[in-house]
Amino acid sequence: MKKDRHFYWRLFSSTFTLSAFTFGGGYVIVPLMQKRFVKELKWIEEDEMLDLVAIGQSAPGPIAINTSILVGYRMAGIPGALLTVTGTVLPPLIVITIISYFYIAFRDNHLVKALFKGMQAGVAAVIVDVVIEMAARIIRNRRLLAIIVMALSFIAAVLLKINIVIILLFCGILGAYTTLRSKHDARSSPDSGKDESCAEGSGTGGSAGKKEGSD
Amino acid sequence: MIYLQLFWSFFLVGLFSFGGGYASLPLIQEQVLKINSWLTPAEFMDILTISQMTPGPIAINASTFVGTKVAGLPGAVIATAGCVTPSCIIVLTLAVLYYRFKGLDMVQGIIKGLRPAVVALIASAGYSILLTVLFDSDDYTFRLSDLDFIAAGLFAVSLFLLRKFKLNPIYAMLAAGIVGMVIYGFLPSF
Numbered sequence: 001m002k003k004d005r006h007f008y009w010r011l012f013s014s015t016f017t018l019s020a021f022t023f024g025g026g027y028v029i030v031p032l033m034q035k036r037f038v039k040e041l042k043w044i045e046e047d048e049m050l051d052l053v054a055i056g057q058s059a060p061g062p063i064a065i066n067t068s069i070l071v072g073y074r075m076a077g078i079p080g081a082l083l084t085v086t087g088t089v090l091p092p093l094i095v096i097t098i099i100s101y102f103y104i105a106f107r108d109n110h111l112v113k114a115l116f117k118g119m120q121a122g123v124a125a126v127i128v129d130v131v132i133e134m135a136a137r138i139i140r141n142r143r144l145l146a147i148i149v150m151a152l153s154f155i156a157a158v159l160l161k162i163n164i165v166i167i168l169l170f171c172g173i174l175g176a177y178t179t180l181r182s183k184h185d186a187r188s189s190p191d192s193g194k195d196e197s198c199a200e201g202s203g204t205g206g207s208a209g210k211k212e213g214s215d
Numbered sequence: 216m217i218y219l220q221l222f223w224s225f226f227l228v229g230l231f232s233f234g235g236g237y238a239s240l241p242l243i244q245e246q247v248l249k250i251n252s253w254l255t256p257a258e259f260m261d262i263l264t265i266s267q268m269t270p271g272p273i274a275i276n277a278s279t280f281v282g283t284k285v286a287g288l289p290g291a292v293i294a295t296a297g298c299v300t301p302s303c304i305i306v307l308t309l310a311v312l313y314y315r316f317k318g319l320d321m322v323q324g325i326i327k328g329l330r331p332a333v334v335a336l337i338a339s340a341g342y343s344i345l346l347t348v349l350f351d352s353d354d355y356t357f358r359l360s361d362l363d364f365i366a367a368g369l370f371a372v373s374l375f376l377l378r379k380f381k382l383n384p385i386y387a388m389l390a391a392g393i394v395g396m397v398i399y400g401f402l403p404s405f
Binding site: 057062063069091092095096119128130132150154172173176178179183 | 377
């Protein structure tokens with residue numbers, strides 16, 4: 001693939017338009033990116049794209065931002081990543097900047113205030129709905145440790161008012177520790193071959209994609 | 216140095232919001248309400264409402280909004296840059312590792328450990344948002360006599376429609392807004 005000005009423009013404009021038309025944030029943009037880069041432009045293989053999405057979800061930060069950084073890096077290295085992250089950030093940056101000026105001027109209008117007050121009740125309902133959904137998933141998995149961690153974290157945040165970062169760091173370390181232990185246990189059991197063959201499989205898919213990308 | 220403070224606060228939001236979307240909510244709340252008091256709880260609610268209607272992740276919307284309010288356009292750019300910098304560094308490091316080693320068991324393990332905590336923290340943010348909406352309270356405490364019956368009704372109906380009929384969140388919010396505008400709009404005391 002020729003990496004001329006036209007290529008970089010398409011990379012930038014793709015992420016810009018995807019970001020501009022993704023409302024509500026989060027997971028919506030991921031399938032759209034898949035459609036654009038895998039199906040329409042045929043720049044990235046389906047399997048490799050799935051790996052990139054998984055990496056994007058396992059890193060901190062907004063998923064839309066993470067995935068676009070990965071796509072940019074995959075297509076054109078660090079400059080590509082900078083280009084796509086700029087393309088993704090610009091639409092909300094522009095829209096919110098305009099709204100925040102206009103909002104400060106109109107906030108004190110009686111009807112606007114009433115509209116916002118009503119919408120906030122709706123937003124609260126949306127968030128409670130999301131929380132119920134997520135908590136139910138954790139409880140349904142029936143992993144006792146996860147349920148305990150969830151309950152204790154809530155108590156720590158609401159009642160004890162412990163800093164969120166400290167709670168997250170603690171739980172991250174706990175997760176790393178349990179993985180290390182289960183890996184250690186798996187090594188001494190006959191099941192251990194299974195995991196490795198899985199990792200091998202996704203590995204070859206990824207390296208094939210990389211080779212294609214480097215020419 | 217307000218710019219440095221903005222950058223750092225949203226750097227922390229970006230760095231610790233695992234799981235995307237609502238996961239950044241409790242962190243933003245902590246940074247802009249508790250640690251820095253850049254927004255009032257009512258303004259924080261407004262930014263959530265605006266976020267639902269505009270493109271882009273909540274964290275980016277919040278950084279731009281807070282940045283503009285605290286230090287104008289440069290503030291918006293700096294806060295937003297702060298929010299995406301950890302993503303850039305971490306994601307690029309992971310990408311390099313992915314193309315070199317593929318297996319990311321450790322990362323998966325950390326994520327697995329974080330997931331229930333993230334749900335709990337979103338719940339705690341949701342709890343205080345609910346108190347803001349229902350009792351106009353900016354802390355985790357409230358008085359039952361302060362209950363806003365209209366907001367409580369709108370909340371209950373919206374939640375019912377969302378749970379029962381899987382209503383699109385944007386419609387739920389807009390409907391609540393319009394009904395709210397009609398009811399509150401005719402209240403002289405509001």
